[in-house]
Amino acid sequence: MMMRGEAGLLADLHSLSIPFTAHEHEAVFTVAQSELVNADLMGEHSKNLFLKDQVGAFWLVTVPANKRVDLKALPAAMGSKRVSFGKAADMHALLGVEPGSVTPLAAINATVGRINIVLDQSLAVADVVNVHPLRNTGTLALSGSSILQLLRHWGHDPQIIAIPAAA
Secondary structure, three states, rough: OOOEEEEHHHHHHHOOOOOEEEEOOOOOOOOOHHHHHHHOOOOEEEEEEEEEOOOOOEEEEEEEEOOOOOOOOOOHHHOOEEEEOOHHHOOOHHHHHOOOOOOHHHHHHOOOOOEEEEEEHHHHOOOOOOEEEOOOOOOEEEOHHHHHHHHHOOOOOOOOEEOOEEE
16 A cells, blocks of 8 residues: 555545644644643643554554553553564654654554554544644644544544553
8 A cells, every 4th residue: 555645634524524624733753742732722632652562563543642551451451462662763654744744644654454543432433533643743633523523534444442541
C-alpha cells in the first residue's frame, strides 16, 4: 500500500462526509506541551503509544491524554505478550509519521495487517476526539465513531477495549 498522507486523509474525510474541525498550532511533541493547545479545544484529547511485542508485532494504542497506562497489564488486555516502545524508524516505515505526530489516523499509511490498532473504549464513544492529522502542528477534532469509520475504510479492524490504567 502506498503512503497516502494528509492529502489522502482529507480526501477521505470529505468523500465519506465525515464532519471534523481542523486547528493549526505550534508544534507539540509531548502531552505536557499539548496541554497549552488543548486548553482552547473542546472534547477528548488523545495520546498514542507505538509498541512492539516480543513476537515482533506492532501496536498503535490510542488513549485519553490524561490516562496513565498500566504497561504491565496492557499486553494481556489487548491479547499480546510483553511490549516495549517501538523505534522511530519502524514508526516511520509503518505509519509514515515521526515521534510526536503519532495518531490513529496514520493508519491511512499502514499496510493492512502490519500493525494492530487499539482504541480506548472511552474515545471510541466520544463525541469529539482531538488527534493529529499526521503532523504535530495541527489537530483534527472528530467523533470516536468517525475515527473507527476511517480505520475500517482503510481496511483495519481496530480493537476497542478498556485500556488498563496505572494505579
